[in-house]
Amino acid sequence: MNYRKLGKTGFSVSEISLGTWQVGGKWGEPFRHDNADKILNAAADAGINFIDTADVYGDGESEKAVGRLVRSRSERIYVATKCGRKLQPHVADAYQPAVLRRFVEDSLRNMQLETLDLVQLHCPPTEVYYRPEIFELFDRMREEGKIQHLGVSIEKVEEGLKAIEFPNVTTVQLIFNMFRQRPPALLFKEAARRDVGLIVRVPLASGLLTGKFTAQTHFAAEDHRNFNRQGEAFDKGETFSGVDYATGLEAVEELKAAFPEQPQLAALALRWVLMFDEVSCVIPGASRPEQILSNLQAAELPALTQDQMQAVREIYDHRIKPLVHHVW
Template structure:
């Protein structure tokens, strides 16, 4: 699989990575055997970038990745984790002592002395503009606890604030055919600055797979049930902030645009990969088959201009008014 660069850190990632939120919690149950099978399928398909967080299953996702990597010493996978969501979300908690403590825990969970990439996990907005926060992150690099750092953001303004900082290696942001606002300013700014873009929620929490109807019911412990209106965390993380009924209808239109040889999910991933400035996209997978299919999207033929235009038209007609004013 093609690899792209995190220019500021000199690191590389497969253009399609693997998001591992679902291996920890909040997407229904995935047992350890299934989780390891997903990781193996992704690696065998050429994926060299795993994204996780200390809060996914309260460390379970990190520990599962560590167990997998111990059994596959032949692999060279960049593992990015996140920190900051295990405490009250106030700027005062984003200080060096806490960073060291969170970092120590993730290093133990992942079984490494130095973490490849650590991202602030959608902290309060003022954190992105704090000189002290970036000084503390620089200290973690100097202490060789981490190789590089980035941020995960909810809004385009937060992304632009982070990109302006000289040592931010990456910005993780929601980007998919139902969330196009980052194309206007964030991706061009990141390209200009040499900041990597990690595209998350690429399938709009599964909407863009085309598998759901208005009557689809998700498990009680699935965030697509309990966070549909932002009850637990930012609403934009669930269905990209799109109303479920609207999203199902729009997803049906999206599925009608799928070229021969593609699935709807692969079309969404191929569209993201084609956006200038994207370093890697991190779909989740709950089965080896999904992991293989996601990775295959990188090898599919380029999309036609007609398809790009039709996807843009769908977004403008059905989705834009719901999401652009919020994120």
């Protein structure tokens, strides 16, 4: 396993880490603690030392499983959770310091930990990034020992650029993959200048970049890849990175043709993300332990050549850029 510095947190984290949105069951399935324990321990056994969760994943059950892992292992495992998405309705006015404080304290209870390594605002509405009192709250909680660091999970480049103006923001979590290539143009450079760590989520575009989906692939009714394609439940960009499904399938076929020697498109897609030095870690998910080992194959691949990087860029420019580049 290779490790990278997570910005000004100073944490040395596994470049391939783990996101836990679907740990304990696939999207749409009930949470299973036995499955979660197997996945989380497989990750730790493989050298993964950074786990990203959220209070809304499994309605707190994911946090409980992550806390159980941390308490049961001797290795240093860094935990990042998120707060804010519990708000109903999820609007800017609902973001209030007292409410966010309660969410963080709930996460501490869920995980049975004394302090949280990293708490991230969970994709709040854009207006929230312009309210200093929200960010000041986390300075108070750090002084109280409840958290060590503050980060943000964003939808738009604009939000990341605004967030890192606050000196206590140490990390930005964002969607970045072969189908979402806008961030390096400005956000990556500004994050590096301010020593802000970058955590990449949705690196496989909700599974599109595994190359295993077809027009006939069925997604369960409770799976966001079925019900959120037009943003019916939350930001459209979280599902297939905002790319039209049929268009995404066509682009995947072009990627396969451009890399005929690489049968594992998922590993290639993860390795592509890691080509960017500003990235601290990538957090693909897993719904079973075997997917952990599959994700780690990316670290074994050689660096992509300039010609290969250009081939990916040309497919993006031709197929994907007009759909997503200006939106997020």
